Amino acid sequence: MPRVLTDERRDLVKAITDFCRRECGTKEQRDLLTAGGRDHHSQQLYEKMAGLGWLGIAVPEAYGGAGMGMGELCLFLEETAYGRAPISGFSTTIIAAAAYEKFGSEEQKRTVLEGVVRGRIEAISMSEPGAGSDVGALSCRAERKNGGYVINGQKTWCSNAHLADHILLIARTSQEESKHAGLTQFMVPADTPGLEIRGIDTMGGREVNDLYFTDCYLPESAVVGTEGQAWPQLMTGLNLERMILAALMLGVARRAFDDTLDYVRQREQFGRPIGSFQALKHRIADNATELECARLLLDDVAAQIDAAPDKVFAREASMAKLKCTELAKHMALEGMQMLGGYGYATEYGMEALLRSSVVSTVYGGTSEIQRDIIGRTYGL
Incomplete structure:
Protein backbone atom coordinates (compact mmCIF):
# COMPACT_ATOMS: atom_id res chain seq x y z
CA MET A 1 0.00 0.00 0.00
CA PRO A 2 1.63 3.28 -1.07
CA ARG A 3 2.32 5.97 1.51
CA VAL A 4 0.72 9.38 1.28
CA LEU A 5 3.76 11.69 1.31
CA THR A 6 4.35 15.38 0.74
CA ASP A 7 6.20 16.28 -2.45
CA GLU A 8 9.32 17.03 -0.41
CA ARG A 9 9.26 13.66 1.34
CA ARG A 10 8.49 11.82 -1.88
CA ASP A 11 11.49 13.45 -3.55
CA LEU A 12 13.69 12.52 -0.58
CA VAL A 13 12.63 8.87 -0.73
CA LYS A 14 13.18 8.70 -4.48
CA ALA A 15 16.62 10.26 -4.20
CA ILE A 16 17.70 7.82 -1.49
CA THR A 17 16.29 4.85 -3.42
CA ASP A 18 18.12 5.86 -6.59
CA PHE A 19 21.36 6.47 -4.69
CA CYS A 20 21.29 3.09 -2.94
CA ARG A 21 20.46 1.26 -6.16
CA ARG A 22 23.34 3.00 -7.92
CA GLU A 23 26.00 2.89 -5.19
CA CYS A 24 25.30 -0.31 -3.23
CA GLY A 25 22.57 -2.13 -5.08
CA THR A 26 24.53 -5.30 -5.79
CA LYS A 27 26.27 -7.73 -3.51
CA GLU A 28 29.52 -7.09 -5.38
CA GLN A 29 29.29 -3.36 -4.64
CA ARG A 30 28.50 -3.96 -0.96
CA ASP A 31 31.35 -6.44 -0.60
CA LEU A 32 33.80 -3.88 -1.95
CA LEU A 33 32.50 -1.27 0.48
CA THR A 34 32.49 -3.56 3.54
CA ALA A 35 35.48 -5.89 3.25
CA GLY A 36 33.30 -8.73 2.08
CA GLY A 37 30.47 -7.95 4.48
CA ARG A 38 32.59 -7.93 7.64
CA ASP A 39 32.32 -4.19 8.19
CA HIS A 40 28.96 -2.51 8.74
CA HIS A 41 30.07 0.97 7.80
CA SER A 42 31.61 2.40 4.64
CA GLN A 43 33.12 5.82 5.25
CA GLN A 44 33.44 6.26 1.49
CA LEU A 45 29.70 5.90 0.99
CA TYR A 46 28.96 7.87 4.13
CA GLU A 47 30.87 10.90 2.92
CA LYS A 48 29.04 10.78 -0.40
CA MET A 49 25.79 11.06 1.58
CA ALA A 50 27.29 13.93 3.56
CA GLY A 51 27.97 15.72 0.30
CA LEU A 52 24.27 15.41 -0.55
CA GLY A 53 23.28 16.96 2.78
CA TRP A 54 21.49 13.87 4.09
CA LEU A 55 23.53 13.25 7.24
CA GLY A 56 22.43 16.60 8.63
CA ILE A 57 18.77 15.82 8.08
CA ALA A 58 17.96 16.19 11.79
CA VAL A 59 20.72 18.70 12.66
CA PRO A 60 19.58 22.31 13.25
CA GLU A 61 20.22 24.75 10.43
CA ALA A 62 22.43 26.85 12.72
CA TYR A 63 24.99 24.04 12.61
CA GLY A 64 24.76 23.37 8.89
CA GLY A 65 21.97 20.81 8.93
CA ALA A 66 18.55 20.67 7.31
CA GLY A 67 16.62 20.99 10.57
CA MET A 68 13.98 18.41 9.59
CA GLY A 69 11.83 16.37 11.96
CA MET A 70 11.30 12.80 13.09
CA GLY A 71 9.20 11.96 10.03
CA GLU A 72 11.99 12.79 7.59
CA LEU A 73 14.64 11.13 9.78
CA CYS A 74 12.63 7.90 9.92
CA LEU A 75 12.17 7.92 6.15
CA PHE A 76 15.93 8.34 5.65
CA LEU A 77 16.72 5.50 8.04
CA GLU A 78 14.09 3.18 6.61
CA GLU A 79 15.07 3.76 2.99
CA THR A 80 18.82 3.39 3.58
CA ALA A 81 18.18 0.15 5.49
CA TYR A 82 15.92 -1.10 2.70
CA GLY A 83 18.64 -0.19 0.20
CA ARG A 84 21.24 -2.03 2.34
CA ALA A 85 23.46 1.03 2.58
CA PRO A 86 26.36 0.16 4.92
CA ILE A 87 26.21 3.26 7.11
CA SER A 88 25.79 1.80 10.61
CA GLY A 89 27.71 4.74 12.04
CA PHE A 90 24.77 7.06 11.43
CA SER A 91 22.44 5.67 14.09
CA THR A 92 24.84 6.07 17.03
CA THR A 93 25.97 9.40 15.64
CA ILE A 94 22.51 10.92 15.57
CA ILE A 95 21.67 9.58 19.06
CA ALA A 96 24.81 11.12 20.52
CA ALA A 97 24.37 14.33 18.53
CA ALA A 98 20.90 14.85 20.00
CA ALA A 99 22.34 14.72 23.52
CA TYR A 100 24.98 17.31 22.66
CA GLU A 101 22.36 19.49 21.00
CA LYS A 102 20.17 19.49 24.12
CA PHE A 103 22.76 19.62 26.88
CA GLY A 104 26.19 20.37 25.46
CA SER A 105 28.17 23.58 25.63
CA GLU A 106 28.30 25.72 22.52
CA GLU A 107 31.81 24.43 21.79
CA GLN A 108 30.64 20.82 22.12
CA LYS A 109 27.65 21.49 19.88
CA ARG A 110 29.74 23.03 17.14
CA THR A 111 32.36 20.31 17.28
CA VAL A 112 29.87 17.45 17.12
CA LEU A 113 26.94 18.80 15.12
CA GLU A 114 29.04 20.40 12.41
CA GLY A 115 31.07 17.19 12.29
CA VAL A 116 27.91 15.13 11.77
CA VAL A 117 27.03 17.17 8.70
CA ARG A 118 30.53 16.60 7.27
CA GLY A 119 30.37 12.83 7.81
CA ARG A 120 32.07 12.35 11.16
CA ILE A 121 30.95 9.54 13.48
CA GLU A 122 30.00 9.63 17.16
CA ALA A 123 29.39 6.82 19.66
CA ILE A 124 27.59 6.52 22.99
CA SER A 125 28.63 4.15 25.79
CA MET A 126 26.31 3.02 28.59
CA SER A 127 26.48 -0.79 28.95
CA GLU A 128 28.97 -2.49 31.23
CA PRO A 129 29.74 -6.16 31.92
CA GLY A 130 27.45 -5.98 34.97
CA ALA A 131 24.95 -3.41 33.70
CA GLY A 132 22.93 -3.93 30.52
CA SER A 133 19.18 -3.50 30.81
CA ASP A 134 19.73 -2.18 34.35
CA VAL A 135 21.45 1.06 33.35
CA GLY A 136 21.29 2.34 36.92
CA ALA A 137 23.79 -0.35 37.98
CA LEU A 138 26.69 1.39 36.20
CA SER A 139 29.98 1.30 38.11
CA CYS A 140 32.52 2.93 35.75
CA ARG A 141 33.82 5.79 37.94
CA ALA A 142 34.67 9.40 37.22
CA GLU A 143 36.44 10.97 40.20
CA ARG A 144 37.29 14.64 40.55
CA LYS A 145 41.01 15.30 40.41
CA ASN A 146 43.32 18.16 39.36
CA GLY A 147 40.44 20.34 38.18
CA GLY A 148 38.95 17.60 36.05
CA TYR A 149 37.92 13.94 36.24
CA VAL A 150 39.80 10.64 36.19
CA ILE A 151 37.88 7.75 34.62
CA ASN A 152 38.42 4.11 35.59
CA GLY A 153 36.35 1.11 34.59
CA GLN A 154 35.12 -0.95 31.67
CA LYS A 155 32.33 -0.43 29.16
CA THR A 156 31.08 -2.97 26.66
CA TRP A 157 28.91 -3.37 23.54
CA CYS A 158 29.80 0.14 22.40
CA SER A 159 28.75 0.36 18.76
CA ASN A 160 31.08 2.19 16.36
CA ALA A 161 33.58 3.32 19.01
CA HIS A 162 36.37 2.17 16.67
CA LEU A 163 35.10 4.63 14.03
CA ALA A 164 34.09 7.54 16.24
CA ASP A 165 35.72 10.92 16.87
CA HIS A 166 34.21 11.03 20.37
CA ILE A 167 32.44 8.71 22.77
CA LEU A 168 29.55 10.04 24.85
CA LEU A 169 30.35 8.26 28.10
CA ILE A 170 27.93 7.73 30.97
CA ALA A 171 29.90 7.25 34.18
CA ARG A 172 29.23 7.40 37.90
CA THR A 173 30.43 10.56 39.64
CA SER A 174 28.79 9.85 43.01
CA GLN A 175 26.97 7.10 44.90
CA GLU A 176 23.48 8.24 45.82
CA GLU A 177 20.50 6.62 47.50
CA SER A 178 18.82 6.26 44.12
CA LYS A 179 20.90 4.16 41.73
CA HIS A 180 19.86 6.42 38.85
CA ALA A 181 21.29 9.50 40.56
CA GLY A 182 24.97 10.41 40.45
CA LEU A 183 25.51 9.58 36.77
CA THR A 184 27.19 12.09 34.44
CA GLN A 185 27.70 12.36 30.69
CA PHE A 186 31.18 13.08 29.33
CA MET A 187 32.51 13.91 25.88
CA VAL A 188 35.57 11.68 25.46
CA PRO A 189 37.82 12.09 22.38
CA ALA A 190 38.51 8.61 21.04
CA ASP A 191 42.28 9.19 21.17
CA THR A 192 42.34 10.21 24.85
CA PRO A 193 45.28 8.63 26.74
CA GLY A 194 44.09 5.92 29.07
CA LEU A 195 41.27 4.77 26.80
CA GLU A 196 41.64 1.45 25.00
CA ILE A 197 39.08 0.42 22.39
CA ARG A 198 39.04 -3.32 21.75
CA GLY A 199 36.73 -4.90 19.16
CA ILE A 200 34.33 -7.73 19.96
CA ASP A 201 33.94 -10.30 17.20
CA THR A 202 30.32 -11.27 16.61
CA MET A 203 28.43 -13.30 14.02
CA GLY A 204 27.58 -9.99 12.38
CA GLY A 205 31.19 -8.86 11.94
CA ARG A 206 32.96 -5.86 13.50
CA GLU A 207 30.61 -3.31 15.01
CA VAL A 208 30.76 -3.38 18.82
CA ASN A 209 33.61 -2.82 21.24
CA ASP A 210 34.86 -3.11 24.79
CA LEU A 211 36.19 0.14 26.25
CA TYR A 212 38.82 0.12 29.00
CA PHE A 213 39.46 3.31 30.99
CA THR A 214 42.66 3.40 33.03
CA ASP A 215 43.34 6.69 34.83
CA CYS A 216 41.84 8.46 31.82
CA TYR A 217 41.92 12.20 32.54
CA LEU A 218 39.22 14.54 31.26
CA PRO A 219 39.01 18.29 31.83
CA GLU A 220 35.92 19.74 33.51
CA SER A 221 34.81 21.05 30.11
CA ALA A 222 34.21 17.42 29.04
CA VAL A 223 31.02 17.25 31.13
CA VAL A 224 27.93 17.26 28.92
CA GLY A 225 25.10 19.04 30.71
CA THR A 226 25.01 18.94 34.51
CA GLU A 227 27.04 16.66 36.74
CA GLY A 228 24.92 13.94 38.30
CA GLN A 229 22.01 14.48 35.91
CA ALA A 230 22.77 11.96 33.16
CA TRP A 231 19.71 9.82 33.92
CA PRO A 232 17.05 12.51 33.35
CA GLN A 233 19.09 13.73 30.39
CA LEU A 234 19.09 10.24 28.90
CA MET A 235 15.33 9.92 29.40
CA THR A 236 14.74 12.87 27.06
Whole structure:
Protein backbone atom coordinates (compact mmCIF):
# COMPACT_ATOMS: atom_id res chain seq x y z
CA MET A 1 0.00 0.00 0.00
CA PRO A 2 1.63 3.28 -1.07
CA ARG A 3 2.32 5.97 1.51
CA VAL A 4 0.72 9.38 1.28
CA LEU A 5 3.76 11.69 1.31
CA THR A 6 4.35 15.38 0.74
CA ASP A 7 6.20 16.28 -2.45
CA GLU A 8 9.32 17.03 -0.41
CA ARG A 9 9.26 13.66 1.34
CA ARG A 10 8.49 11.82 -1.88
CA ASP A 11 11.49 13.45 -3.55
CA LEU A 12 13.69 12.52 -0.58
CA VAL A 13 12.63 8.87 -0.73
CA LYS A 14 13.18 8.70 -4.48
CA ALA A 15 16.62 10.26 -4.20
CA ILE A 16 17.70 7.82 -1.49
CA THR A 17 16.29 4.85 -3.42
CA ASP A 18 18.12 5.86 -6.59
CA PHE A 19 21.36 6.47 -4.69
CA CYS A 20 21.29 3.09 -2.94
CA ARG A 21 20.46 1.26 -6.16
CA ARG A 22 23.34 3.00 -7.92
CA GLU A 23 26.00 2.89 -5.19
CA CYS A 24 25.30 -0.31 -3.23
CA GLY A 25 22.57 -2.13 -5.08
CA THR A 26 24.53 -5.30 -5.79
CA LYS A 27 26.27 -7.73 -3.51
CA GLU A 28 29.52 -7.09 -5.38
CA GLN A 29 29.29 -3.36 -4.64
CA ARG A 30 28.50 -3.96 -0.96
CA ASP A 31 31.35 -6.44 -0.60
CA LEU A 32 33.80 -3.88 -1.95
CA LEU A 33 32.50 -1.27 0.48
CA THR A 34 32.49 -3.56 3.54
CA ALA A 35 35.48 -5.89 3.25
CA GLY A 36 33.30 -8.73 2.08
CA GLY A 37 30.47 -7.95 4.48
CA ARG A 38 32.59 -7.93 7.64
CA ASP A 39 32.32 -4.19 8.19
CA HIS A 40 28.96 -2.51 8.74
CA HIS A 41 30.07 0.97 7.80
CA SER A 42 31.61 2.40 4.64
CA GLN A 43 33.12 5.82 5.25
CA GLN A 44 33.44 6.26 1.49
CA LEU A 45 29.70 5.90 0.99
CA TYR A 46 28.96 7.87 4.13
CA GLU A 47 30.87 10.90 2.92
CA LYS A 48 29.04 10.78 -0.40
CA MET A 49 25.79 11.06 1.58
CA ALA A 50 27.29 13.93 3.56
CA GLY A 51 27.97 15.72 0.30
CA LEU A 52 24.27 15.41 -0.55
CA GLY A 53 23.28 16.96 2.78
CA TRP A 54 21.49 13.87 4.09
CA LEU A 55 23.53 13.25 7.24
CA GLY A 56 22.43 16.60 8.63
CA ILE A 57 18.77 15.82 8.08
CA ALA A 58 17.96 16.19 11.79
CA VAL A 59 20.72 18.70 12.66
CA PRO A 60 19.58 22.31 13.25
CA GLU A 61 20.22 24.75 10.43
CA ALA A 62 22.43 26.85 12.72
CA TYR A 63 24.99 24.04 12.61
CA GLY A 64 24.76 23.37 8.89
CA GLY A 65 21.97 20.81 8.93
CA ALA A 66 18.55 20.67 7.31
CA GLY A 67 16.62 20.99 10.57
CA MET A 68 13.98 18.41 9.59
CA GLY A 69 11.83 16.37 11.96
CA MET A 70 11.30 12.80 13.09
CA GLY A 71 9.20 11.96 10.03
CA GLU A 72 11.99 12.79 7.59
CA LEU A 73 14.64 11.13 9.78
CA CYS A 74 12.63 7.90 9.92
CA LEU A 75 12.17 7.92 6.15
CA PHE A 76 15.93 8.34 5.65
CA LEU A 77 16.72 5.50 8.04
CA GLU A 78 14.09 3.18 6.61
CA GLU A 79 15.07 3.76 2.99
CA THR A 80 18.82 3.39 3.58
CA ALA A 81 18.18 0.15 5.49
CA TYR A 82 15.92 -1.10 2.70
CA GLY A 83 18.64 -0.19 0.20
CA ARG A 84 21.24 -2.03 2.34
CA ALA A 85 23.46 1.03 2.58
CA PRO A 86 26.36 0.16 4.92
CA ILE A 87 26.21 3.26 7.11
CA SER A 88 25.79 1.80 10.61
CA GLY A 89 27.71 4.74 12.04
CA PHE A 90 24.77 7.06 11.43
CA SER A 91 22.44 5.67 14.09
CA THR A 92 24.84 6.07 17.03
CA THR A 93 25.97 9.40 15.64
CA ILE A 94 22.51 10.92 15.57
CA ILE A 95 21.67 9.58 19.06
CA ALA A 96 24.81 11.12 20.52
CA ALA A 97 24.37 14.33 18.53
CA ALA A 98 20.90 14.85 20.00
CA ALA A 99 22.34 14.72 23.52
CA TYR A 100 24.98 17.31 22.66
CA GLU A 101 22.36 19.49 21.00
CA LYS A 102 20.17 19.49 24.12
CA PHE A 103 22.76 19.62 26.88
CA GLY A 104 26.19 20.37 25.46
CA SER A 105 28.17 23.58 25.63
CA GLU A 106 28.30 25.72 22.52
CA GLU A 107 31.81 24.43 21.79
CA GLN A 108 30.64 20.82 22.12
CA LYS A 109 27.65 21.49 19.88
CA ARG A 110 29.74 23.03 17.14
CA THR A 111 32.36 20.31 17.28
CA VAL A 112 29.87 17.45 17.12
CA LEU A 113 26.94 18.80 15.12
CA GLU A 114 29.04 20.40 12.41
CA GLY A 115 31.07 17.19 12.29
CA VAL A 116 27.91 15.13 11.77
CA VAL A 117 27.03 17.17 8.70
CA ARG A 118 30.53 16.60 7.27
CA GLY A 119 30.37 12.83 7.81
CA ARG A 120 32.07 12.35 11.16
CA ILE A 121 30.95 9.54 13.48
CA GLU A 122 30.00 9.63 17.16
CA ALA A 123 29.39 6.82 19.66
CA ILE A 124 27.59 6.52 22.99
CA SER A 125 28.63 4.15 25.79
CA MET A 126 26.31 3.02 28.59
CA SER A 127 26.48 -0.79 28.95
CA GLU A 128 28.97 -2.49 31.23
CA PRO A 129 29.74 -6.16 31.92
CA GLY A 130 27.45 -5.98 34.97
CA ALA A 131 24.95 -3.41 33.70
CA GLY A 132 22.93 -3.93 30.52
CA SER A 133 19.18 -3.50 30.81
CA ASP A 134 19.73 -2.18 34.35
CA VAL A 135 21.45 1.06 33.35
CA GLY A 136 21.29 2.34 36.92
CA ALA A 137 23.79 -0.35 37.98
CA LEU A 138 26.69 1.39 36.20
CA SER A 139 29.98 1.30 38.11
CA CYS A 140 32.52 2.93 35.75
CA ARG A 141 33.82 5.79 37.94
CA ALA A 142 34.67 9.40 37.22
CA GLU A 143 36.44 10.97 40.20
CA ARG A 144 37.29 14.64 40.55
CA LYS A 145 41.01 15.30 40.41
CA ASN A 146 43.32 18.16 39.36
CA GLY A 147 40.44 20.34 38.18
CA GLY A 148 38.95 17.60 36.05
CA TYR A 149 37.92 13.94 36.24
CA VAL A 150 39.80 10.64 36.19
CA ILE A 151 37.88 7.75 34.62
CA ASN A 152 38.42 4.11 35.59
CA GLY A 153 36.35 1.11 34.59
CA GLN A 154 35.12 -0.95 31.67
CA LYS A 155 32.33 -0.43 29.16
CA THR A 156 31.08 -2.97 26.66
CA TRP A 157 28.91 -3.37 23.54
CA CYS A 158 29.80 0.14 22.40
CA SER A 159 28.75 0.36 18.76
CA ASN A 160 31.08 2.19 16.36
CA ALA A 161 33.58 3.32 19.01
CA HIS A 162 36.37 2.17 16.67
CA LEU A 163 35.10 4.63 14.03
CA ALA A 164 34.09 7.54 16.24
CA ASP A 165 35.72 10.92 16.87
CA HIS A 166 34.21 11.03 20.37
CA ILE A 167 32.44 8.71 22.77
CA LEU A 168 29.55 10.04 24.85
CA LEU A 169 30.35 8.26 28.10
CA ILE A 170 27.93 7.73 30.97
CA ALA A 171 29.90 7.25 34.18
CA ARG A 172 29.23 7.40 37.90
CA THR A 173 30.43 10.56 39.64
CA SER A 174 28.79 9.85 43.01
CA GLN A 175 26.97 7.10 44.90
CA GLU A 176 23.48 8.24 45.82
CA GLU A 177 20.50 6.62 47.50
CA SER A 178 18.82 6.26 44.12
CA LYS A 179 20.90 4.16 41.73
CA HIS A 180 19.86 6.42 38.85
CA ALA A 181 21.29 9.50 40.56
CA GLY A 182 24.97 10.41 40.45
CA LEU A 183 25.51 9.58 36.77
CA THR A 184 27.19 12.09 34.44
CA GLN A 185 27.70 12.36 30.69
CA PHE A 186 31.18 13.08 29.33
CA MET A 187 32.51 13.91 25.88
CA VAL A 188 35.57 11.68 25.46
CA PRO A 189 37.82 12.09 22.38
CA ALA A 190 38.51 8.61 21.04
CA ASP A 191 42.28 9.19 21.17
CA THR A 192 42.34 10.21 24.85
CA PRO A 193 45.28 8.63 26.74
CA GLY A 194 44.09 5.92 29.07
CA LEU A 195 41.27 4.77 26.80
CA GLU A 196 41.64 1.45 25.00
CA ILE A 197 39.08 0.42 22.39
CA ARG A 198 39.04 -3.32 21.75
CA GLY A 199 36.73 -4.90 19.16
CA ILE A 200 34.33 -7.73 19.96
CA ASP A 201 33.94 -10.30 17.20
CA THR A 202 30.32 -11.27 16.61
CA MET A 203 28.43 -13.30 14.02
CA GLY A 204 27.58 -9.99 12.38
CA GLY A 205 31.19 -8.86 11.94
CA ARG A 206 32.96 -5.86 13.50
CA GLU A 207 30.61 -3.31 15.01
CA VAL A 208 30.76 -3.38 18.82
CA ASN A 209 33.61 -2.82 21.24
CA ASP A 210 34.86 -3.11 24.79
CA LEU A 211 36.19 0.14 26.25
CA TYR A 212 38.82 0.12 29.00
CA PHE A 213 39.46 3.31 30.99
CA THR A 214 42.66 3.40 33.03
CA ASP A 215 43.34 6.69 34.83
CA CYS A 216 41.84 8.46 31.82
CA TYR A 217 41.92 12.20 32.54
CA LEU A 218 39.22 14.54 31.26
CA PRO A 219 39.01 18.29 31.83
CA GLU A 220 35.92 19.74 33.51
CA SER A 221 34.81 21.05 30.11
CA ALA A 222 34.21 17.42 29.04
CA VAL A 223 31.02 17.25 31.13
CA VAL A 224 27.93 17.26 28.92
CA GLY A 225 25.10 19.04 30.71
CA THR A 226 25.01 18.94 34.51
CA GLU A 227 27.04 16.66 36.74
CA GLY A 228 24.92 13.94 38.30
CA GLN A 229 22.01 14.48 35.91
CA ALA A 230 22.77 11.96 33.16
CA TRP A 231 19.71 9.82 33.92
CA PRO A 232 17.05 12.51 33.35
CA GLN A 233 19.09 13.73 30.39
CA LEU A 234 19.09 10.24 28.90
CA MET A 235 15.33 9.92 29.40
CA THR A 236 14.74 12.87 27.06
CA GLY A 237 16.39 10.90 24.24
CA LEU A 238 14.29 7.76 24.50
CA ASN A 239 11.94 8.79 21.68
CA LEU A 240 14.86 9.23 19.32
CA GLU A 241 16.76 6.03 20.08
CA ARG A 242 13.71 3.80 19.86
CA MET A 243 12.41 5.44 16.71
CA ILE A 244 15.81 5.15 15.02
CA LEU A 245 15.89 1.42 15.69
CA ALA A 246 12.25 1.01 14.66
CA ALA A 247 12.78 2.82 11.35
CA LEU A 248 15.93 0.87 10.52
CA MET A 249 14.23 -2.45 11.18
CA LEU A 250 11.13 -1.48 9.22
CA GLY A 251 13.47 -1.04 6.27
CA VAL A 252 15.03 -4.45 6.93
CA ALA A 253 11.58 -6.04 7.25
CA ARG A 254 10.50 -4.55 3.93
CA ARG A 255 13.66 -5.79 2.23
CA ALA A 256 13.21 -9.31 3.60
CA PHE A 257 9.57 -9.36 2.51
CA ASP A 258 10.25 -8.04 -1.00
CA ASP A 259 13.17 -10.41 -1.57
CA THR A 260 11.04 -13.34 -0.40
CA LEU A 261 8.14 -12.29 -2.61
CA ASP A 262 10.39 -12.02 -5.66
CA TYR A 263 11.72 -15.51 -4.96
CA VAL A 264 8.37 -17.29 -4.46
CA ARG A 265 7.01 -15.67 -7.61
CA GLN A 266 9.88 -17.03 -9.72
CA ARG A 267 10.84 -20.33 -8.08
CA GLU A 268 8.92 -23.22 -9.62
CA GLN A 269 8.26 -26.66 -8.16
CA PHE A 270 5.70 -29.22 -9.28
CA GLY A 271 5.15 -27.19 -12.44
CA ARG A 272 4.18 -23.81 -10.94
CA PRO A 273 5.57 -20.92 -8.83
CA ILE A 274 5.82 -21.94 -5.18
CA GLY A 275 4.05 -18.74 -4.14
CA SER A 276 0.87 -20.03 -5.77
CA PHE A 277 0.59 -22.80 -3.18
CA GLN A 278 -1.78 -21.90 -0.39
CA ALA A 279 0.76 -22.64 2.36
CA LEU A 280 3.03 -19.85 1.11
CA LYS A 281 0.36 -17.57 -0.33
CA HIS A 282 -1.32 -17.21 3.06
CA ARG A 283 2.00 -16.57 4.81
CA ILE A 284 2.80 -13.85 2.31
CA ALA A 285 -0.64 -12.31 2.93
CA ASP A 286 -0.15 -12.35 6.71
CA ASN A 287 3.34 -10.90 6.45
CA ALA A 288 2.20 -8.12 4.11
CA THR A 289 -0.55 -7.19 6.56
CA GLU A 290 1.85 -7.12 9.51
CA LEU A 291 4.27 -4.99 7.52
CA GLU A 292 1.57 -2.45 6.76
CA CYS A 293 0.53 -2.32 10.42
CA ALA A 294 4.13 -1.65 11.49
CA ARG A 295 4.53 1.10 8.92
CA LEU A 296 1.33 2.82 10.02
CA LEU A 297 2.41 2.63 13.66
CA LEU A 298 5.84 4.09 12.93
CA ASP A 299 4.43 6.91 10.78
CA ASP A 300 1.85 7.78 13.41
CA VAL A 301 4.33 7.90 16.29
CA ALA A 302 6.74 10.00 14.21
CA ALA A 303 3.92 12.45 13.48
CA GLN A 304 3.04 12.66 17.18
CA ILE A 305 6.67 13.38 18.09
CA ASP A 306 6.93 16.08 15.42
CA ALA A 307 3.75 17.69 16.78
CA ALA A 308 5.13 17.69 20.36
CA PRO A 309 8.94 17.34 20.13
CA ASP A 310 9.55 18.00 23.83
CA LYS A 311 7.19 15.27 25.03
CA VAL A 312 8.44 11.78 25.88
CA PHE A 313 6.25 9.20 24.17
CA ALA A 314 7.37 6.27 26.30
CA ARG A 315 4.52 3.95 25.38
CA GLU A 316 4.31 4.80 21.70
CA ALA A 317 8.07 4.79 20.99
CA SER A 318 8.47 1.48 22.82
CA MET A 319 5.58 0.02 20.82
CA ALA A 320 7.23 1.11 17.57
CA LYS A 321 10.60 -0.34 18.59
CA LEU A 322 9.04 -3.59 19.78
CA LYS A 323 6.83 -4.08 16.74
CA CYS A 324 9.38 -3.20 14.05
CA THR A 325 12.32 -5.14 15.50
CA GLU A 326 10.28 -8.27 16.18
CA LEU A 327 8.72 -8.02 12.72
CA ALA A 328 12.12 -7.69 11.03
CA LYS A 329 13.31 -10.85 12.77
CA HIS A 330 10.11 -12.65 11.80
CA MET A 331 10.35 -11.52 8.17
CA ALA A 332 13.95 -12.68 7.87
CA LEU A 333 13.12 -16.06 9.41
CA GLU A 334 10.18 -16.41 7.03
CA GLY A 335 12.48 -15.55 4.15
CA MET A 336 15.00 -18.17 5.26
CA GLN A 337 12.25 -20.80 5.33
CA MET A 338 10.68 -19.91 1.99
CA LEU A 339 14.00 -19.61 0.18
CA GLY A 340 15.01 -23.03 1.46
CA GLY A 341 18.70 -23.70 1.01
CA TYR A 342 19.18 -20.40 -0.80
CA GLY A 343 18.22 -18.60 2.39
CA TYR A 344 21.55 -19.75 3.85
CA ALA A 345 23.60 -18.70 0.82
CA THR A 346 25.39 -15.37 1.14
CA GLU A 347 24.63 -14.73 -2.54
CA TYR A 348 20.96 -14.14 -1.75
CA GLY A 349 21.50 -11.97 1.32
CA MET A 350 18.66 -13.29 3.48
CA GLU A 351 21.09 -14.67 6.04
CA ALA A 352 22.60 -11.19 6.44
CA LEU A 353 19.13 -9.74 7.05
CA LEU A 354 18.56 -12.38 9.71
CA ARG A 355 21.82 -11.53 11.47
CA SER A 356 21.07 -7.83 11.53
CA SER A 357 17.47 -8.27 12.65
CA VAL A 358 18.01 -10.79 15.46
CA VAL A 359 20.28 -8.43 17.39
CA SER A 360 17.82 -5.54 17.00
CA THR A 361 15.52 -7.18 19.55
CA VAL A 362 18.37 -6.95 22.08
CA TYR A 363 20.12 -3.60 21.66
CA GLY A 364 18.54 -0.29 22.56
CA GLY A 365 16.41 -2.04 25.18
CA THR A 366 15.38 -5.66 24.70
CA SER A 367 11.91 -6.64 23.58
CA GLU A 368 11.24 -7.80 27.13
CA ILE A 369 12.18 -4.37 28.49
CA GLN A 370 9.98 -2.65 25.89
CA ARG A 371 7.02 -4.80 26.93
CA ASP A 372 7.69 -3.96 30.57
CA ILE A 373 7.77 -0.23 29.78
CA ILE A 374 4.53 -0.46 27.81
CA GLY A 375 2.89 -2.39 30.64
CA ARG A 376 3.94 0.23 33.20
CA THR A 377 2.30 2.98 31.16
CA TYR A 378 -0.97 1.14 31.80
CA GLY A 379 -0.38 1.18 35.53
CA LEU A 380 0.77 -2.42 35.74
